[in-house]
Amino acid sequence: MDIIKTFFEKYLTVVSLPKITVIDVLEILIIAFALYHIIIWVKKTRAWMLVKGIIVLCIFCIIAIVLDMSVILWIFKNTIGVGITAIIIVFQPELRKALEQLGRKNYISSIIPFDDQKDKYERFSDRTISEIVRATFEMAKTKTGALIVIERDIDLNEYERTGIILDSVISSQLLINIFEHNTPLHDGAIIIRGNRIVAATCYLPLSDNMELSKDLGTRHRAGVGISEVTDSITIIVSEETGKVSIASEGVLKRSVDGEQLKEYLTRYQKKKSADSKKIKLWKGRKKNERKADE
Template structure:
């Protein structure tokens, strides 16, 4: 009987250390889950939600210890507050969850996996004349330390923020841009939105970034530029009223003190970033991304 018991114990021990059989479905599930977890962590790493996320991990560790040592009172508290806790997490993480869903729905993200037939060659977003006039106006404004906030739209439409301003619908020229941001004019306050070769609206209100790592010497104009770049694929040009320096914000990154050549290269990059698809493709090769500068 003792030998039979030892056999059972040995068999159970061998099953414990047996490597489970892994098939192709398991591998696909592991890759998908790893991809989702990685991007969720990357999304909240530089936000205030990161500290809350670490606090939740500590709570789950406490619950695990309580389960091992049978601390029934602590387990009872966790069991009766878990439903409320889930709702509280959704409320606390609401900005991050909204940002995640917005990024999930971005056309560029979906286009990196699946291409559709209705995506035709769009050509250039705007003309070289628009680029030249934009750069000329920006550095004229910088020379006189006139503050400016210019949002150049890409794939994601900024209609929601366009409605907060005053419709303009004018061709992009340096004279119009400088006149808009001139002090004590009706349209100088707020941001302008450029779509293709036209200024569609002025005095627009943009969402402010809650990035705690943003330098305290930067004001509302820079925080608004960073905020719109976090919720869209637009590129925003900022002229500082205090220093006259030119900065740009794109993809949640703020690049400060840029010169005219750098700005022109960025604008030419998004100008020619068009979609050229002739038929349905299941997978598109990943394009080489530019290295972001903080």
């Protein structure tokens, strides 16, 4: 019996579990969350090819260590710093896009929904939605190419400056006239902010997403490109087929009908009543003021 007790005291204490606190569990969850998103980012970008290349280089490095290939090991040792710098330069667009997407996600506001002015009022009216939908499908019938960018939380001033400032009220007739063939404003995109057309003939960044269909032209790539770098919604009318597409968050949804487009815009309208039931920072203060008035 003493032998068994001595065995347990001598060997099993070595493999005993460490003390795990709440902070340790929280730290594990944060690391797991970060690793999950890094893996997803790697799979969705050119970085996956980079990871494959790094794995191949690591295999060669292990072989060189096992066989004591001093020259190859010297090359690895002296080029690793340059290689990391080169990776950052080559994959700068992907890294920038990943950081932009990270900054775009409102993690804090989703946990603590502060009551601010942007949440209280709608982005654009029902009339604006109706006018955009009507104009879009009127242009689709005549196969008039169109590119309509609707601003959300991220300002589009950088792209607005590339076009001609209009600052006009939205109407279906005006939208159709802007994109009419052989008119001064038909080329490029228009930018809508709230209930107004702020600019026309704007230049947009083209998407370099290799998964986009090869039959899509510059107009669709520009629509997807602006949705990759901002949180805007882009409506594209194809000049070749007359089909309507929507680009948002780098994803292109093709062949949408009027009801789908209206539903999509209504979803992002952010329409809320003035007495929205949200957590207010000054809620306690207002209660005390009411008591004082009584």
